[in-house]
Structure formats: C-alpha cells, structure tokens
Amino acid sequence: xxxxxxxxxxxxxxxxxxxxxxxxxxxxxxxxxxxxxxxxxxxxxxxxxxxxxxxxxxxxxxxxxxxxxxxxxxxxxxxxxxxxxxxxxxxxxxxxxxxxxxxxxxxxxxxxxxxxxxxxxxxxxxxxxxxxxxxxxxxxxxxxxxxxxxxxxxxxxxxxxxxxxxxxxxxxxxxxxxxxxxxxxxxxxxxxxxxxxxxxxxxxxxxxxxxxxxxxxxxxxxxxxxxxxxxxxxxxxxxxxxxxxxxxxxxxxxxxxxxxxxxxxxxxxxxxxxxxxxxxxxxxxxxxxxxxxxxxxxxxxxxxxxxxxxxxxxxxxxxxxxxxxxxxxxxxxxxxxxxxxxxxxxxxxxxxxxxxxxxxxxxxxxxxxxx
Amino acid sequence: xxxxxxxxxxxxxxxxxxxxxxxxxxxxxxxxxxxxxxxxxxxxxxxxxxxxxxxxxxxxxxxxxxxxxxxxxxxxxxxxxxxxxxxxxxxxxxxxxxxxxxxxxxxxxxxxxxxxxxxxxxxxxxxxxxxxxxxxxxxxxxxxxxxxxxxxxxxxxxxxxxxxxxxxxxxxxxxxxxxxxxxxxxxxxxxxxxxxxxxxxxxxxxxxxxxxxxxxxxxxxxxxxxxxxxxxxxxxxxxxxxxxxxxxxxxxxxxxxxxxxxxxxxxxxxxxxxxxxxxxxxxxxxxxxxxxxxxxxxxxxxxxxxxxxxxxxxxxxxxxxxxxxxxxxxxxxxxxxxxxxxxxxxxxxxxxxxxxxxxxxxxxxxxxxxxxxxxxxxxxxxxxxxxxxxxxxxxxxxxxxxxxxxxxxxxxxxxxxxxxxxxxxxxxxxxxxxxxxxxxxxxxxxxxxxxxxxxxxxxxxxxxxxxxxxxxxxxxxxxxxxxxxxxxxxxxxxxxxxxxxxxxxxxxxxxxxxxxxxxxxxxxxxxxxxxxxxxxxxxxxxxxxxxxxxxxxxxxxxxxxxxxxxxxxxxxxxxxxxxxxxxxxxxxxxxxxxxxxxxxxxxxxxxxxx
Numbered sequence: 001x002x003x004x005x006x007x008x009x010x011x012x013x014x015x016x017x018x019x020x021x022x023x024x025x026x027x028x029x030x031x032x033x034x035x036x037x038x039x040x041x042x043x044x045x046x047x048x049x050x051x052x053x054x055x056x057x058x059x060x061x062x063x064x065x066x067x068x069x070x071x072x073x074x075x076x077x078x079x080x081x082x083x084x085x086x087x088x089x090x091x092x093x094x095x096x097x098x099x100x101x102x103x104x105x106x107x108x109x110x111x112x113x114x115x116x117x118x119x120x121x122x123x124x125x126x127x128x129x130x131x132x133x134x135x136x137x138x139x140x141x142x143x144x145x146x147x148x149x150x151x152x153x154x155x156x157x158x159x160x161x162x163x164x165x166x167x168x169x170x171x172x173x174x175x176x177x178x179x180x181x182x183x184x185x186x187x188x189x190x191x192x193x194x195x196x197x198x199x200x201x202x203x204x205x206x207x208x209x210x211x212x213x214x215x216x217x218x219x220x221x222x223x224x225x226x227x228x229x230x231x232x233x234x235x236x237x238x239x240x241x242x243x244x245x246x247x248x249x250x251x252x253x254x255x256x257x258x259x260x261x262x263x264x265x266x267x268x269x270x271x272x273x274x275x276x277x278x279x280x281x282x283x284x285x286x287x288x289x290x291x292x293x294x295x296x297x298x299x300x301x302x303x304x305x306x307x308x309x310x311x312x313x314x315x316x317x318x319x320x321x322x323x324x325x326x327x328x329x330x331x332x333x334x335x336x337x338x339x340x341x342x343x344x345x346x347x348x349x350x351x352x353x354x355x356x357x358x359x360x361x362x363x364x365x366x367x368x369x370x371x
Numbered sequence: 372x373x374x375x376x377x378x379x380x381x382x383x384x385x386x387x388x389x390x391x392x393x394x395x396x397x398x399x400x401x402x403x404x405x406x407x408x409x410x411x412x413x414x415x416x417x418x419x420x421x422x423x424x425x426x427x428x429x430x431x432x433x434x435x436x437x438x439x440x441x442x443x444x445x446x447x448x449x450x451x452x453x454x455x456x457x458x459x460x461x462x463x464x465x466x467x468x469x470x471x472x473x474x475x476x477x478x479x480x481x482x483x484x485x486x487x488x489x490x491x492x493x494x495x496x497x498x499x500x501x502x503x504x505x506x507x508x509x510x511x512x513x514x515x516x517x518x519x520x521x522x523x524x525x526x527x528x529x530x531x532x533x534x535x536x537x538x539x540x541x542x543x544x545x546x547x548x549x550x551x552x553x554x555x556x557x558x559x560x561x562x563x564x565x566x567x568x569x570x571x572x573x574x575x576x577x578x579x580x581x582x583x584x585x586x587x588x589x590x591x592x593x594x595x596x597x598x599x600x601x602x603x604x605x606x607x608x609x610x611x612x613x614x615x616x617x618x619x620x621x622x623x624x625x626x627x628x629x630x631x632x633x634x635x636x637x638x639x640x641x642x643x644x645x646x647x648x649x650x651x652x653x654x655x656x657x658x659x660x661x662x663x664x665x666x667x668x669x670x671x672x673x674x675x676x677x678x679x680x681x682x683x684x685x686x687x688x689x690x691x692x693x694x695x696x697x698x699x700x701x702x703x704x705x706x707x708x709x710x711x712x713x714x715x716x717x718x719x720x721x722x723x724x725x726x727x728x729x730x731x732x733x734x735x736x737x738x739x740x741x742x743x744x745x746x747x748x749x750x751x752x753x754x755x756x757x758x759x760x761x762x763x764x765x766x767x768x769x770x771x772x773x774x775x776x777x778x779x780x781x782x783x784x785x786x787x788x789x790x791x792x793x794x795x796x797x798x799x800x801x802x803x804x805x806x807x808x809x810x811x812x813x814x815x816x817x818x819x820x821x822x823x824x825x826x827x828x829x830x831x832x833x834x835x836x837x838x839x840x841x842x843x844x845x846x847x848x849x850x851x852x853x854x855x856x857x858x859x860x861x862x863x864x865x866x867x868x869x870x871x872x873x874x875x876x877x878x879x880x881x882x883x884x885x886x887x888x889x890x891x892x893x894x895x896x897x898x899x900x901x902x903x904x905x906x907x908x909x910x911x912x913x914x915x916x917x918x919x920x921x922x923x924x925x926x927x928x929x930x931x932x933x934x935x936x937x938x939x940x941x942x943x944x945x946x947x948x949x950x951x952x953x954x955x956x957x958x959x960x961x962x963x964x965x966x967x968x969x970x971x972x973x974x975x976x977x978x979x980x981x
Contacts, residue, residue: 044464048495138387180395182387229432239413239421252425255464273425277414284403291399295392307388311395322402329409 019068019364021297024356027290028341032057034271034283035342041249042262042270043344049263053344060353067357072306072365075126075358076133082119083127083150089116090157117158117166118347122354124154124170125312128177133305138182147178159205165335169319176315177308214333230260234328238272245276263344265336268328291318297363306362313355320352431596434568437587438533440614442547442577444623445649445852449538451547451578456534456666457509459517460502463494465526472524473505479520480513482506502528507666535571535578535665541658542626545686546619546788546850548576549661565589571665576686577619577850579789584854587614618853620649625977629654632972636965638936638956639687639829641848642973645837645942645951648846648866650786651977653830655687689791689830693955695821696913696962697754697894698832698940699775701839701880703762703819704747706774708876712765715747715879725760727812734760734816737912751883752893754910756820763819768810771819772798777869778835779845780827786848794831797824822914832940832953839884840907840942840951842877843869881907885945894963895939898971904978908941908970910962934958939966943974950977 012022036050036057043049128147135143151174159167179188203211237253240246251273253259262270272280294314301307317340324339326332338345340352413421442451459480466472473487482505490505506513509529517529535550537543551574553566561572561582568589573579592608629640629652642652659676663669668676676684685691707713723741724733736742736756742749750758763771775781781796795801797818799810817823827835830848838845847866871877884907888895894910913936937959942951952970959965 046463046495176395180388180391182384182391235413236421236424238410239417240425241414242418242422243415258431272410272414277410280410280414281407284407288399288403292396295396295399299389299392304384304388311392315395315399318399318402322406325406326409329406329413331405331409 016364018065019360020065021293021360021363023293024290024360027286027293028061028356031283031286031290031341034286035267037248038267038271038274038342039263039344041251041274042254042259042267044255045249049344056349060349063350064353064357064360067354068360068364070357070361072309072358072362075309075361076130076305079123079126079130083123083130086116086119086123087154087157090120090154115347117161117163117170118351120154120158120170121166121173121316121351122313122358124151125173125177125309125316128174128181129305129308129312132177132181132308133303138184139178144178144183144187147174147181151175151178163336164206165323165337168323168335169316169337172319173312173316176312180308180311230266231328231330231334233258233260234266234269235330237269238329241273241276241280243277245272245274245279248274250274265324265334265338265343266328267343268325268339271342287318287321290314291321294359297359301362302365306365310359310362313358317352317355320348432591432593435590435592435608435611436568436570437589437611438613439535439550440581440585440587440855441616442585443616443618444621444626445619445651446622447618448623450543450619450621450623452536452538453533454536456507456532457514458504458507458530458532459509459513460504460528460530461490461494462502462526462528467525472527476505476517476524476527479516480506480509502530504530508534532570537661539623540660540662542623542630543621544576544658544661545655545688546576546621546626546653547661548578548580548789549574549664550578551664552667561586574664575790576788577617580787581617581851585614585617588612615857616855617851618855619850620644620651620852621653621850622651622977624980625652625973626654628652628976629969629973630656630658632969633956636956636959637681637687638954638959639691640952640954640969640973641688641829641833642950642952642977643833643837643846643848645840645846645948648834648837648848649852650848650850651950652973653688653850655685655691657681657683659683686788686790687829687955687957689786689788689828691828691955692792692794692826693829693936693938694823694825694913695780695827695832696911696936696938697756697820698909698911698938698953698962699780699821699825699827699835700751700754700759700819701884701909702774702778702780702835703759703766703771704751704880704883705871705876706771707762707766708879709774709872710766710770713747713762718744718746718749719758719761721745721750721755721757723757725757725816727764727816730813732813734813747879748883748886749890749892751880751909752886752890754887754894759819760816763815764812766819768797768799768815768818771815772796775825777867778838779867780825780831780835784830784834784848786830787850791830792828794828795824795826821911829953829955832938832955833951836940836942836953837948837951838869839877839880840948842874842881843871845869881945884909884941888967894961895941895967897963898967902971903975904943905945906941906943906971906974907945908939908967910967911938911940912936912960912962913938915958935960937962937965939963939970941967941970941974943978949981950974 015022015025036054039053040050127150131147131150132139132143139147151171155167155171155174158170206214233253237251237259240253241251246252249255251270253273254262254270259266259269271283291314294317295311298307298310298314301310320337320340323332323335323337324343327334327337338348341349439453441449441453444450459476461469461472463469473482476482486506490503494503514529521527537547537549550571552570553572557572565586565588566572569586573582573585578585588611590609590611593606595603595606625642629642633640633654633656637656639656640652640654641650643650657679663672704713708715721736721742723739724735726733734756737754741757742753742755745753745755745758749755775796781794783791783793797814802808802810802824814823818825834845834848845866845868885905887893887908887910888899888902888906890896895908915933915935935958937956939954939962940952942948952973954966954970954973956965956969
C-alpha cells in the first residue's frame with residue numbers, strides 16, 4: 001500500500017494499514033477523554049485515580065490494536081476451544097474461586113486473578129456465531145435447542161456466582177446471535193412471554209442481596225441508607241443538571257459527596273449533573289455512533305460468522321450503555337453494570353476493547369477481499 | 372424437490388440477516404429514545420424541581436455504629452472493654468492546600484513522619500471527599516491543642532470512636548481472639564447493611580464466634596448541612612442498639628495460674644467443669660498480646676509473630692494435633708473389657724518388648740526392663756506399653772477405634788471457638804482411602820498407646836477425661852455462660868452418652884487412674900505428696916519422631932524440637948469431680964515429670980478456692 005500520497009489522508013491510511021477503523025477509534029478516544037475529565041471531577045481532584053485510569057485506557061487500546069491485527073479466520077478456528085475452556089473455568093469458579101467483593105467471581109491462576117465471566121462476554125457470541133456459521137439458516141428446532149443450551153449454560157453459572165448483571169449481558173449477547181440467525185418472530189414472541197412467566201423462578205434462585213436490589217428498585221424508600229438513597233440522590237443529580245449543566249467540578253451533588261460510587265457505576269450521574277441535557281445528548285450521540293458503525297461493519301461483513309459476531313458484540317456494548325444509564329436514572333434496578341469506556345475500573349474496559357478489536361478485524365477483512 | 376436443502380443459500384441468508392439487523396437497529400433507536408425521554412423528563416420537565424431538591428439537599432444521612440458488647444469472665448471481671456479513642460481526620464476536598472495544612476498541623480500536634488506517609492498512601496486510594504485518618508489514638512493534650520486552633524483548619528476534624536481493649540493482654544489471647552479491620556472477605560459473612568460505619572470485626576476466638584451478638588444494630592442520623600457540606604444542625608436519629616455483652620465460664624485466676632505453672636514451656640492447658648462442660652481455663656503458649664492488632668499492627672511486628680517458629684498465633688488448645696500417647700490407655704482398656712478380651716484381675720507378664728506372632732519386629736516398652744507380672748490397674752498405673760500391646764492384639768483395630776470415637780476423639784467437640792480441628796482416629800477404611808494401603812497388625816499396637824496415626828487436641832483430651840470423670844455422661848465443652856441482656860446458659864449442653872456393658876468397668880478404670888498417683892510405682896507418684904483430694908489421672912509421653920529398632924532414647928542428646936511431648940490428664944475429686952484437665956507440654960519429656968506437677972497446681976488452685 002502506498003502511504004505517501006496526499007498529506008491529509010496520511011493518518012486514515014496509516015490507521016487502515018493496521019486495521020484500525022478511524023470512525024470507531026475517534027469515537028472511542030473522545031469518550032475516553034470525556035471519561036477522564038469526569039473522573040477527575042468525580043474523585044474530588046484525585047490525580048492518582050485519573051492517572052491509573054489513563055494507563056488502563058492506553059493498555060486496553062493496545063490490546064485492541066493487537067486483536068484488530070488478527071484475521072477473523074483465526075478467531076473462527078479457536079472459537080470452540082476458547083468457549084469450552086472458559087465454560088469449564090466458570091464451572092470451576094464456585095469450587096476454587098477466591099472471593100472478591102462478596103462474590104465468587106475470580107479464578108486465581110498463580111499471580112493473575114481474572115474473571116472467566118469477563119471473557120465469556122466475547123466467547124459467547126463467538127460460539128453461537130460459530131455454531132450457526134456452517135448451518136443452513138434459518139435454524140430448525142433442534143439447532144435452536146442446542147444454541148439455547150450453549151447460551152443458558154454459562155449464563156446460569158455466572159448467575160449463581162452470583163453476578164446478575166454479567167449473566168444478563170452474556171445472555172443478551174447469545175440471544176442476539178440467535179435472533180440474527182433468523183428464528184421466526186413467532187418463536188421470539190413466545191420466548192419473550194415464556195421468560196416473563198419464568199421471572200418468579202428467577203426470583204427463587206436470587207441471592208438475598210439481589211432480591212433487596214429489586215425490592216429497593218420497586219420501593220426506593222425502603223432502604224434509606226443504601227441503594228434506595230443512591231437512586232434518589234442520583235436522580236437529583238441528573239435532574240439538577242438541567243439543560244446546560246452545573247459546570248465541570250461544580251455539581252453540588254457530586255462535590256458534596258451525595259452521590260454513591262460516583263467514579264464507577266454512578267459516573268453518568270456526575271456527567272449529567274455537570275454537563276446537563278446538552279452534554280448527555282452529545283454523549284448519547286457518541287455511543288449511538290459507535291453502535292451504528294458496529295452494525296454497518298456487521299452488514300458489510302463477508303460471511304455468516306463475521307456478521308453474527310460483529311452485530312452481537314455491538315449489541316453487548318449497547319446493552320452496557322443502556323443498562324447503566326437506565327439504572328442510574330431510575331428506569332432499571334441497580335445491577336452493577338459500568339458505563340463502558342467511562343466508569344473507573346479495568347477488567348470490563350479490556351473486554352470492551354477486545355470487542356472493538358474484533359470489529360475492526362472483521363471490517364478490514366472485508367476491505368481486503370473487495371480489493 | 373428439496374435438493375438444495377443442505378446448501379447454504381447465501382443470498383437468502385444475507386437478506387434474512389439484513390431484515391433482522393434492521394429490527395435490531397429499530398430496537399436500539401427505540402431504547403435510546405426511551406433514555407432520551409427519561410433524561411428530558413428528569414432534566415427539563417422536572418429539572419426545576421430537582422434543582423430545588425439539590426439546592427435544599429442539605430440532609431446527609433450517616434450511620435451510627437453500635438457499641439460492641441463487653442466480655443466478662445465467670446466472676447464478672449471485665450476482660451474485653453471499649454475505650455474512647457480520638458482520631459484526626461482530613462477531608463482533602465475541603466482542606467484546601469493539603470501539604471500546607473499537614474505542615475501546620477505538625478507544628479501544633481507533633482505528628483510522626485510514618486503517620487503522614489500512611490495518610491498519603493490511604494488518601495490516594497480514596498476519593499477526595501472521604502475523610503481519611505491522619506492520626507489515630509490522639510492524646511488528650513493533642514485533642515485540646517487542636518480544638519484551640521480548629522478554625523484554622525477547614526476540612527480537618529477530630530472524630531471520637533471507641534476501640535477494643537483487652538486489659539489482660541496475652542492472658543486471654545487464645546480465648547477471646549481479637550478484632551481487626553474489616554476486609555472484603557469479612558463483608559461476605561455479615562449483613563453489609565448493618566456494617567455500614569463499622570470499622571472492626573471479630574477475627575478470631577470468641578470475638579469472631581459471637582460476632583453477630585457482640586456487634587449490635589447500626590442506627591443512623593440525618594443532619595442538615597450547609598452549601599459547603601458542613602453541619603448546621605442535627606435533624607433526627609435512630610440510635611444504634613449496642614451489642615450483647617457476654618459472660619464466659621473462663622476464670623481469670625485459674626487462667627493466670629495455668630500460664631504461670633507452664634513457665635517458659637510451649638504447649639496447652641484445658642480445664643473444664645466435667646459436670647456441665649464449662650471451660651475454666653484454656654491456655655495456649657506461647658501467646659501474644661492482641662492489643663497492638665486493634666489499631667493496625669505494624670508489618671514488622673506482625674511478621675515477627677507470624678514467622679516465630681514457636682507459632683504464638685496458633686491456638687494449640689483447640690487446633691493443636693498431638694499424638695495422645697498413653698493418656699488414652701484407659702480407652703484401650705475399656706475396649707478390651709467390653710470385648711471380653713481381657714480380665715481386670717488377670718495378671719500377665721509384661722516384658723521389655725512385645726512380639727506379634729510370625730513377626731520378628733520388637734515393639735518396645737518405654738521401660739526397657741519391663742514391668743513383670745501385672746494386672747490392668749498396674750498396667751495403667753505404671754503405663755505398661757506391652758500390656759496394652761497385648762490388649763490391642765486381642766481386641767483388634769475394629770473394636771478399639773469405635774471406643775476412641777465414643778469418647779469424642781476424631782471429631783470436633785463443638786466448642787464455641789472457630790477453627791477447631793478434629794484430630795484423627797485411624798481405621799482400615801481411612802488408611803485405604805488416605806494411603807491406598809492395607810492396615811498392618813503392628814499399627815493396631817501403636818495406635819492403642821496413642822502413637823502412630825492417632826492425633827488429638829488438648830481440648831479433646833480434656834473432654835475425654837471429663838467423660839470418664841462423669842462415668843460416660845459426657846459434657847459438651849463451651850465457653851459462653853450468659854448473655855447480657857439474655858438468659859444464662861445453664862446445665863449440660865448436648866454431649867454424648869457412653870454406655871458400657873457393665874458400669875463396674877468405670878470403677879476399674881477410675882481406681883486405676885487413682886493408682887497412677889497413689890501407687891509407689893505409678894507414673895504420677897511425684898505429685899502425690901500432700902495432696903488434699905483424691906485425684907485420678909494418667910500421664911503420657913508422646914513421641915515426636917520414631918526411634919529405629921534398637922535405638923535408645925536419650926533426651927539430653929536430642930535437639931529440643933525432637934524431644935517427646937509430656938502429657939497429663941486428670942480429674943478431681945475422684946468421688947465428686949469438679950474439674951477435669953488436660954496438660955500438654957511440648958518437648959517436655961516425661962509426662963509424669965513435667966506435665967503432672969503443672970496439672971496438680973491447677974487442680975489445687977481450683978479446688979482450694981471452690
């Protein structure tokens with residue numbers, strides 16, 4: 001490829017050379033920088049926290065670049081191996097997992113502690129896409145049953161860890177692929193009705209703290225010190241932001257420490273308070289840009305596997321965003337899902353970047369073939 | 372007609388995918404629209420209301436941690452208390468120039484460099500809105516000096532808390548345990564809602580076992596604060612409910628006597644009232660002072676405790692695993708009597724060693740010259756090994772081990788302390804499972820004298836002794852005597868019953884145990900002089916390492932850590948037992964020489980005062 005032509009095209013072509021999609025990359029970087037600024041305000045000007053997050057962001061971006069350079073065929077070949085080994089680890093976690101923050105989610109291998117559930121967020125759509133890739137669509141009942149088992153097995157083990165938020169994300173990822181594979185609308189509607197009917201069963205398997213969260217969601221006043229108070233304070237923060245916001249580092253809810261977990265799960269409330277509806281709409285636009293770009297990549301992809309995988313990864317990203325904003329604005333119960341690219345914390349950021357890397361890899365493959 | 376059934380129709384698939392993707396995009400747009408509507412609702416339609424709420428959001432709710440329950444000994448002496456403690460805490464966000472603030476604080480309060488470094492380390496990991504302690508445990512003078520100058524220090528406060536204190540320090544280290552800073556693992560076993568505002572939690576011992584009762588119920592208060600987040604006035608509060616206080620069965624005086632009697636030795640002592648299982652003394656040596664742990668022990672001091680090869684943090688009384696040695700010969704005798712394989716009066720010749728049929732190996736007696744013609748009582752009194760090898764050979768492992776288990780060996784006693792170990796009573800099945808090997812007849816012999824695989828904790832030996840003292844009416848050992856408020860724990864708790872075919876066997880065994888002390892050749896004869904009460908006991912000497920055949924045990928020539936453990940179990944008075952004890956002196960040599968005199972001191976101290 002000739003890198004030397006036309007100065008203003010130098011950067012995009014350089015990025016393309018290493019498979020990076022400039023639109024995706026641009027939106028990710030802007031969100032990352034916004035995140036650091038919000039974090040600075042939310043942490044009360046703690047430079048250490050911001051620095052640590054910046055380092056994470058850079059490292060996660062490097063991971064993305066590496067993944068983007070891997071061809072989709074490689075992912076395809078490794079899909080069953082990855083899925084089943086992560087599944088095995090999920091089963092092992094309740095047996096050997098060490099405990100982090102009240103839940104058995106971490107598997108300790110020597111020096112590194114990691115969450116198998118985190119990898120499952122990527123491994124799940126890969127596996128379901130793999131399963132349908134070589135089969136005639138639309139799926140028949142038998143194939144549908146197998147696919148559902150592949151989705152619900154890992155989701156169940158994550159749910160009992162217990163990690164309701166991640167279980168929902170992973171189930172969403174898998175079900176998205178099944179939906180895209182072309183099951184009939186009739187089946188979709190019946191399944192949806194069936195799930196609603198199964199809710200009491202879910203309640204039965206929930207841990208006390210999970211039930212408490214749902215109860216608190218339904219009646220925030222029932223826990224004035226805890227989650228209910230959090231939701232009330234979060235709504236006050238968002239609402240008081242108004243159209244224009246209170247200004248960076250000027251939100252009283254944030255700066256007087258009324259907001260809970262304002263650097264992690266509730267970071268969106270800080271943003272909403274300080275940047276108002278205009279800021280919120282800009283943020284939504286950025287997230288939507290990424291999602292639509294992801295769907296475009298899926299649409300242009302060359303084979304079933306790549307198509308299904310790209311669309312599903314995009315859908316996970318959107319679910320993160322929707323659930324987080326929904327919960328801090330009181331639309332959904334607090335299930336502990338971070339705002340992607342902005343919340344303080346490392347492990348979900350890496351997962352999301354791996355997802356973007358795969359999207360970019362799929363995107364570049366299409367171009368290579370069409371040239 | 373369906374020729375193409377297994378071919379992928381690429382065009383159809385792409386069209387199908389396209390329509391589904393479109394559906395997904397519609398879903399995404401609808402969902403985003405929902406969020407946008409929600410935000411408009413919050414920020415525009417209700418915006419003014421929320422702005423008003425935020426402006427008036429002057430109510431801050433904070434938890435009020437409850438006072439931890441106190442702990443008393445059986446005589447009402449306070450052995451775990453709460454002392455007031457003042458800490459100087461800074462909210463970095465409100466403090467302005469932090470470096471300057473700390474520098475000025477140093478001038479008036481004399482703060483150490485280590486505290487400042489700790490503060491900075493902690494601060495970096497927290498939000499700037501959080502109060503972070505700079506100095507914990509301020510002196511009264513420091514408190515006074517700060518109060519005079521407090522207007523110069525916005526964002527700096529003195530917080531009054533209480534801190535746990537153990538007035539008798541190491542004396543109850545292994546009974547009370549200690550509290551320490553809550554970590555993530557602790558949060559898993561408590562109701563996190565009730566621990567908001569609680570900084571410390573029971574980590575070991577009674578403090579841990581009765582954490583739920585000692586902790587109490589957290590209250591909360593709501594305060595009105597001004598725009599800078601400072602308190603204007605208190606609005607309302609729901610007061611916390613203090614934790615329950617506990618009265619233990621432990622006796623301070625007896626505990627101190629036991630520690631003193633042990634001198635510099637390491638080991639453990641358990642004394643209990645055999646009638647109801649109340650633990651009167653529970654000592655594990657070396658011990659440690661739990662008080663430095665409360666405010667966070669320095670890493671170096673902790674490492675010194677942890678790495679000390681005598682393991683002061685280890686609770687030998689309930690977690691120690693010792694070969695019980697000859698202290699379990701009574702149980703071997705009972706197994707033989709029950710099985711009818713021996714007769715109490717029948718004398719047998721006990722030589723210096725024993726041989727199994729068709730086995731050239733010599734199983735040696737501790738007395739190389741043997742004990743001559745002896746009956747069961749003599750065998751217990753003089754602790755003949757050969758006599759019991761013979762009992763073991765006749766009775767067999769399958770009838771011996773169940774008897775050991777009936778006296779509680781091999782299973783936890785259920786005492787109200789965390790981390791108790793179950794010891795080990797081996798069996799054929801156990802050995803098959805553990806080593807995948809058959810049981811050898813020789814192993815029956817050494818198990819019968821409490822060696823080999825046999826392991827027991829001092830607590831289990833005390834329980835076994837109490838069981839004999841009560842003639843099979845085994846008590847359940849426990850430390851809790853009463854809760855305040857709450858009812859007293861009275862009488863026997865659980866405990867199992869050992870029924871023998873003939874109750875007269877109890878008399879045979881107990882008489883023999885008296886002979887251990889009264890008989891001129893008894894292994895416990897050294898403590899007989901001037902004894903004011905009838906004492907039934909049994910000495911034990913348990914091997915730490917095995918001697919090769921023909922090798923001689925010479926204590927003086929052995930490194931201390933290879934010397935035998937000295938054991939003594941006893942109860943008194945024989946006819947109406949009020950105390951049962953187990954003494955283990957690690958590497959103390961002969962039980963009768965080292966452990967028995969310690970046991971006598973404890974028995975005397977208790978019976979003289981009660």
